[in-house]
Amino acid sequence: MNDVLLGLEGLTKAYPGVVANDDVSFDIREGEIHALLGENGAGKSTLVKMIYGLVKPDSGTMTLRGAAFEPAEPRAARAAGVAMVFQHFSLFDALSVAENVALGMENPPKPRDLARQIREVSETYGLPLDPGRTVGTLSAGERQRVEIIRCLLQDPKLLIMDEPTSVLTPQEVEILFETLRKLASEGTAILYISHKLEEIRSLCDHATILRLGKKVATCTPAEASARELAEMMVGASFETPQKAARQLGEVMLDVRGLSLPAPGAFGTPLREISFQVRAGEILGLGGVAGNGQDELLAALSGERLSGADVIRLRDRPIGNMGPTERRALGVLSGPEERLGHAAAPDMSLIENAVLTGAGRMGLLSGGFINWPKSKGFAEDVIRTFDVRTPGSGTAARALSGGNLQKFVIGREVLQSPEVLIVNQPTWGVDAAAAAAIRQALLNLAANGAALVVISQDLDELMEVSDRFGALNEGRLSDLRPVDGLTVEEIGLMMGGAHDMEVAHVDA
Template sequence: MIANSDVSFTIAPGEIHALLGENGAGKSTLVKMIYGLVRPDQGRMFLHGEPYLPAKPAEARRLGVAMVFQHFSLFEALSVAENVALGMENPPKLRDLAARIRAVSAEYGLPLDPGRRVGDLSAGERQRVEIVRCLLQDPNLLIMDEPTSVLTPQEVEILFHTLRKLAQQGTAILYISHKLEEIRALCDTATILRRGRVVATCTPRERSAREMAELMVGASLSAPERTSAPRGEVALAVTDLSLASPIPFGTPLRGVSFTLSEGEVLGVAGVAGNGQDELLLALSGELRSPAGAIRLMGRPVGALGPQARRAAGLVAAPEDRYGHAAAPDMSLIENAYLTAGVRMGLTRRGFIDWPKTRAFTEAVIRDYDVRTPGPDVAARALSGGNLQKFLMGRELDQGAKVIVINQPTWGVDAAAAGAIRQKILDCAARGAAVLVISQDLDELLEIADSFTVLNEGRLSAPRPVRGLQRDEIGLMMGGAHGMEEATIAT
């Protein structure tokens, strides 16, 4: 299988260039070749007119290429300065490095305290550490992979201001994102890949987000359609749930209360690290809760584990697709059995019914357009977006009464995101109660009936989505406690 075929494009100094494509289009492989993680089979690359073929990332960095990855590579127990030093070939003394960090972060509007422990930082602040670490290299080319996936709207504006300033100073920026409105607002040019080949180059501000999405997938797209259904009984009730976090540097839950009815989609917004993982652990049964704090169809389930809750009708899909939602070295068939075995009846007389499990796996692959050679492939062999599609299909297709999902469309392209959102709405239409945790505000505003914000482990009072303003939501996500009450009062 060829990841990239005859790909050609150029980036000029001071240009912000978008790299677009659906999941499996070859974006990750392409930037890995530029950054020295993968060696191309053929073709040539040039940097400032000179032949360029880095054997490893250290060589790419030495030649002026830096990259901010989608997944942060930081040690939470270390300080900001110590983390930055680990990414340098010959780091100076920490005192001198701290001074440089303060100067660079102030210059680009990304304030950082070099002495703070990374485990105490917000997701937005952690991203600043990654960016400042790159800026200290004085890069000629900066590659950014899905940089806004964990940021509030206000933090996105700060990031864009920084990138525009870098571009004005002559830095070329290669920007990967599935958020097409951001591409239109930020980027000068876009190269669009489809199945490993360049299919178009365009000026984003001259195209609509829908036009670019259709170029990516080669087909027309339609927005998810909501089927009106009467609201049913309360399916999930959480009352004054307070729990310590089992995650190092995690956020405890503090008095979380809400109800979720049959046919309802409740959207939970919040910047990463404010208790989202802990909430999912508590609801899924991986983290036990006090008696009576969680009720499923009126029944207390706080003492039940994940499989018992699945049998009772609650399924959950965590954010971390590698190692939590999936076992990377196991096949898709085996991964399907891990969570669907109980609800889909994939066991027969104490043994796994492999033909039935294979049939379920193949149905998910087909229905969610998972790009894979087959169901026997290991989960880690799939691109992040295709694995995400598989994991969402595995949970959404089990006919559960209550569905809890953290980041349902994380890292998937526009077409796949639309398809997953439609499946969520279809589940609600058949009477399922769905709780969606997401940092994508557009997603929540599109599919949710009710909206709430999780901040520092506290959940705001749920409100109807209709009438909510993005600026107001962003302030709530950033920790403006009482914003929802103040708005209601006015």
């Protein structure tokens, strides 16, 4: 069990202007769950891409069970027994589970055999899945199961998982962990990438920590505290966001019976959503992805209109106003999808600052854009939120996900909103930057803004919110004060484990 499966020796990969991996060496043993930790831009994805054959190292060698391992493309890596579950799923909504699995295979068996194999694997590993269902109708957790089963059917020796739990309920996470532990006990090595330090502590046998492309530490996660792990990643200590005692003021945002039909074939309708948020309060909304988060944000931001009286700001009906009018009144928002929704990929950060800041920051005069002033605003955001970019003229697409996230959240925060609605504010952002963003949200509330934070990161919601509610199939659960709420209660509010039975794992 302790033989080295994959050995990495002095791996180096440089891109113009940045060394993504600098002389990285470590071993992954058979049957071990190995965590790869690091901030955004620490070089985790480059490293994993080299193992999976997507990127060729500049120097250094890899060995797989003692033999040289130089995959020229993912196909070669898969043939050698390396499988990967990506953070963003590559599934076709309109096809069935079995068809999607077949698309990822080199030599797919006959459909009937494949369906049988899918059933077998899903039974064995406690991942119930009907091969005939259309992927568009699956929850995010179930989609992840499709990806995992696709990998398991190839009988991998090494399974790479990139941020797998961000879309799961606590119960689903527990079941995934059982599956992974079972796989490991059968000898499959797992390389596990995550930002969630508590998960790594409970799941992983070893951890390798990268910082700025270099390996800086290895440790046994169970023996270190989450804070120690985080500080090893960042290389310095950082402030944990502080919830200051806040005075709750008048009701700012009042939503009464918000119902909207699903926007498309695979969207979620909103059903009778009602809540109030007071000045100085942060309402945290959890729930598994795809249960109405995007739709709720669109309804609150003004992208989709509802009856005027359904949404009120300080008792003023705003439900029929578009985004521009709502922004003028102080209702700002930050959607989950950074590229293409919160920001235009091929436009510069200056232009992206104009995108939502035009009215509130006074960037227009007589309809004409004041570019110098816009540039000033963009650079303000970049400075205040430590956005790492060559300059404000850089296209949004060129920024790493975490840095762009800091920019799009910072852009709204600096406009001093009265009501701010954000969806997944720290998605893909490293620990230190996430702490800074959460602190900014807390400061906004302390200054009297009302916030709605939609997130799938329960730790985040516990850290910032005063009250918690969960979205489940477009319905909002009862809202409860965060103090004294247990993880089990939250899981039940989120709708439990979505048709999964823990019993399967016992088999």
